[in-house]
Amino acid sequence: MRSENGRLLRVENLVMYFATLRGPVQAVDGVDFELGVNRAVVILGESGCGKSSLAKAILRLLPRNIAKYSGRVYLHGRDVMQLSDEEFRQSIRWVEMSLVPQAAMNALNPVLRVGDQVAEPAIIHMGMSKAEALEAARTMFQRVGVAEDFLNRYPFELSGGMRQRVALAMALVTMPSLVILDEPTSALDLLTQANIFNTLKRIKKELGTSFILITHDIATSSELADDVAVMYAGQIVETGEAKDFFPDPLHPYSKMLMASVPRLRADQDPQFITGQPPSLISPPSGCRFAERCPARFEKCAEEPPVIERDGRKVRCWLYA
Amino acid sequence: MVIEAPSRLRTETDQREILLSIRNLHVWYELRRFGFGIVGYVRAVDKVSFDLHRGEAIAVVGESGCGKSTLMKTILGLVKPREGNVIFEGKEIANADSATLKWYRSQVGYIQQDPYGALPPFMSVRRILEEPLIIAAIRNGKERLERIHRVMEEVKLYPVEDFLGKFPHMLSGGQQQRVVIARAMILNPKLIVADEPVSMLDASVRVEILKLLRGLQESHNLSFIYITHDLSTVKYFSERIFVMYAGKLVEQSPIGELLKNPLHPYTHALLSATSDPDARNALSFREVPPGEPPSLVKPPPGCRFHPRCAQMIQGLCEIEEPPEFTPAADHRVACWLHKP
Numbered sequence: 001m002r003s004e005n006g007r008l009l010r011v012e013n014l015v016m017y018f019a020t021l022r023g024p025v026q027a028v029d030g031v032d033f034e035l036g037v038n039r040a041v042v043i044l045g046e047s048g049c050g051k052s053s054l055a056k057a058i059l060r061l062l063p064r065n066i067a068k069y070s071g072r073v074y075l076h077g078r079d080v081m082q083l084s085d086e087e088f089r090q091s092i093r094w095v096e097m098s099l100v101p102q103a104a105m106n107a108l109n110p111v112l113r114v115g116d117q118v119a120e121p122a123i124i125h126m127g128m129s130k131a132e133a134l135e136a137a138r139t140m141f142q143r144v145g146v147a148e149d150f151l152n153r154y155p156f157e158l159s160g161g162m163r164q165r166v167a168l169a170m171a172l173v174t175m176p177s178l179v180i181l182d183e184p185t186s187a188l189d190l191l192t193q194a195n196i197f198n199t200l201k202r203i204k205k206e207l208g209t210s211f212i213l214i215t216h217d218i219a220t221s222s223e224l225a226d227d228v229a230v231m232y233a234g235q236i237v238e239t240g241e242a243k244d245f246f247p248d249p250l251h252p253y254s255k256m257l258m259a260s261v262p263r264l265r266a267d268q269d270p271q272f273i274t275g276q277p278p279s280l281i282s283p284p285s286g287c288r289f290a291e292r293c294p295a296r297f298e299k300c301a302e303e304p305p306v307i308e309r310d311g312r313k314v315r316c317w318l319y320a
Numbered sequence: 321m322v323i324e325a326p327s328r329l330r331t332e333t334d335q336r337e338i339l340l341s342i343r344n345l346h347v348w349y350e351l352r353r354f355g356f357g358i359v360g361y362v363r364a365v366d367k368v369s370f371d372l373h374r375g376e377a378i379a380v381v382g383e384s385g386c387g388k389s390t391l392m393k394t395i396l397g398l399v400k401p402r403e404g405n406v407i408f409e410g411k412e413i414a415n416a417d418s419a420t421l422k423w424y425r426s427q428v429g430y431i432q433q434d435p436y437g438a439l440p441p442f443m444s445v446r447r448i449l450e451e452p453l454i455i456a457a458i459r460n461g462k463e464r465l466e467r468i469h470r471v472m473e474e475v476k477l478y479p480v481e482d483f484l485g486k487f488p489h490m491l492s493g494g495q496q497q498r499v500v501i502a503r504a505m506i507l508n509p510k511l512i513v514a515d516e517p518v519s520m521l522d523a524s525v526r527v528e529i530l531k532l533l534r535g536l537q538e539s540h541n542l543s544f545i546y547i548t549h550d551l552s553t554v555k556y557f558s559e560r561i562f563v564m565y566a567g568k569l570v571e572q573s574p575i576g577e578l579l580k581n582p583l584h585p586y587t588h589a590l591l592s593a594t595s596d597p598d599a600r601n602a603l604s605f606r607e608v609p610p611g612e613p614p615s616l617v618k619p620p621p622g623c624r625f626h627p628r629c630a631q632m633i634q635g636l637c638e639i640e641e642p643p644e645f646t647p648a649a650d651h652r653v654a655c656w657l658h659k660p
């Protein structure tokens with residue numbers, strides 16, 4: 001039931017624009033990628049490039065000022081964009097795909113016990129009784145590494161790392177096939193972060209969950225990544241397997257992004273990328289990275305095609 | 321500008337003059353309950369001592385809440401210690417009179433973590449940079465403007481004329497941080513304290529700002545204290561590294577030596593939890609000590625790391641506080657495992 005040749009998710013030409021006084025913000029502009037069953041893809045990119053918007057577009061969490069929303073999102077081979085909002089809410093969100101939003105640990109309800117908060121999605125979306133849901137929450141607390149007696153505590157009684165684990169338990173309690181993690185550890189300390197990544201690896205192994213991990217932290221992203229997608233100015237500019245990407249990124253932006261990472265175990269001097277990403281309200285025609293690209297040539301004034309090469313994809317004229 | 325690679329970093333004992341000495345520093349915050357007075361103390365900095373040489377850059381690493389900012393605020397004269405000394409060029413700062421403090425403030429610059437929060441929103445870049453000069457009684461307006469121009473060029477806020485009239489909200493995060501750096505530099509200080517100066521910035525901008533700071537440190541022969549929780553950046557920046565845990569300095573060492581030969585189990589943990597981008601990372605679990613740092617109101621007896629330490633020695637570590645041992649020249653560690 002789970003797969004279409006081992007494929008869990010396929011996103012095609014996904015578009016999400018926001019209306020603003022200055023014109024539509026093209027936050028997600030024709031995104032394509034796929035994700036296999038029990039795999040994790042990381043979406044890398046600088047802040048403002050549209051990563052959180054992409055997560056919201058996949059989960060159909062639309063803000064009021066939505067200006068355009070289109071594309072295809074195949075889950076287990078079925079295009080869930082065709083479903084009505086009601087069907088999507090009943091059978092997809094939480095049930096099949098859930099989200100740990102950015103800064104989730106600060107978004108818990110301060111006046112509810114954390115156990116009740118984790119149980120709630122199981123009651124609402126899985127139709128469990130309160131007792132069953134609390135039992136499911138208890139099991140999930142164990143999996144994410146929160147002591148059982150914390151079920152009765154309030155968020156303020158927990159450390160940041162513990163609250164982040166509670167948010168993770170909440171996303172997992174309905175046993176979805178896919179969990180989207182939006183910057184799950186960027187506010188946390190090093191050891192807490194490493195502990196949480198160990199937990200995520202264990203959950204991936206034991207529950208078979210697939211993950212979309214959104215982050216700007218390239219080094220840490222490699223802790224979970226099977227696949228990598230690099231986002232720039234609302235578009236995916238490169239996708240491929242982590243084992244190919246990390247040692248040898250293809251797109252000029254990916255190369256510069258990788259070169260900017262300081263490394264503990266290597267001596268190379270980190271480099272920075274000059275200039276700033278373009279406005280998403282009036283992005284340049286042609287390649288969106290052209291203004292900052294050291295390899296730019298005449299062709300780049302035209303929109304670059306997506307080139308396939310050894311199972312990798314890159315949106316750049318250099319490879320045409 | 322060339323950033324020193326770890327292999328070229330200094331390892332022999334430093335011969336340079338000492339600029340700043342911290343001796344037996346204790347900084348405790350009072351915990352008060354209404355009607356009960358003082359009910360306890362947060363022991364944010366506990367018995368910390370070290371020397372900083374002229375022109376030397378050190379990094380202080382540790383997780384949030386371990387006392388890094390408190391230590392720096394005490395060094396800056398913003399927080400009074402309960403006990404101990406802060407000695408700058410031979411003068412006691414911790415309990416100094418206001419004339420000494422005023423002189424001292426012109427000798428040290430401070431770069432905060434959050435550039436936007438550090439800049440007054442209703443002041444233009446020019447006013448922000450002019451204010452310290454006015455306070456320092458530089459009465460000649462032309463001279464003030466010249467110095468503002470010079471420092472803005474040094475932090476690469478050019479063309480200067482384009483930035484003078486701008487307000488903080490009109491600048492990118494990286495540009496705001498350059499203004500903060502310019503303000504810290506404008507009185508030609510001898511010491512700069514930078515508290516997580518790049519942690520709020522995007523990765524690509526981070527490297528640019530760190531390189532700028534390193535360049536200023538070298539060209540002005542500044543002493544520099546760089547506070548960070550990101551171990552992967554320290555070797556590009558500093559010569560020595562200090563590791564803090566729960567209010568204590570647990571290890572001090574030249575950076576190259578520490579990366580090769582970390583001695584304290586907590587330092588080990590920090591190093592092994594730091595990732596480099598590598599697809600193989602996803603294939604294995606990382607060795608991380610369980611738990612979280614302790615409360616500083618009632619820290620664990622003995623070694624404060626003992627509840628999380630896999631190498632803890634029963635009957636010793638949970639009872640007696642480890643003193644500082646010096647297993648190699650310039651390398652100090654507070655851990656019983658290294659008792660000679």
Ligand SMILES: Nc1ncnc2c1ncn2[C@@H]1O[C@H](COP(=O)(O)OP(=O)(O)O)[C@@H](O)[C@H]1O
Nearest residue numbers: 018025027046047048049050051052053054063
């Ligand atoms: N509801 C909204 N209305 C208008 N603009 C928005 C809205 N949400 C996000 N944006 C803009 O869309 C762009 C992408 O934002 P986001 O997806 O949050 O990026 P990221 O997560 O990569 O930092 C940014 O320019 C952001 O300001």
Ligand SMILES: Nc1ncnc2c1ncn2[C@@H]1O[C@H](COP(=O)(O)OP(=O)(O)O)[C@@H](O)[C@H]1O
Nearest residue numbers: 349362364383384385386387388389390391616
């Ligand atoms: N003004 C204050 N009053 C009481 N406790 C404080 C105050 N400032 C910091 N603390 C406490 O002191 C400890 C060290 O804090 P801090 O120096 O900010 O650490 P770091 O900079 O390493 O995160 C923490 O437990 C913090 O909660």
Ligand code: SF4
Nearest residue numbers: 287290293300316317
């Ligand atoms: S298409 Fe041209 S400008 Fe764009 S990344 Fe490739 S080489 Fe650079």
Ligand code: SF4
Nearest residue numbers: 623626629637655656
């Ligand atoms: S003193 Fe003991 S408990 Fe503390 S770090 Fe050393 S071995 Fe571990």
Ligand SMILES: [Mg+2]
Nearest residue numbers: 051052053102
């Ligand atoms: Mg985001």
Ligand SMILES: [Mg+2]
Nearest residue numbers: 385388389515
């Ligand atoms: Mg701090």
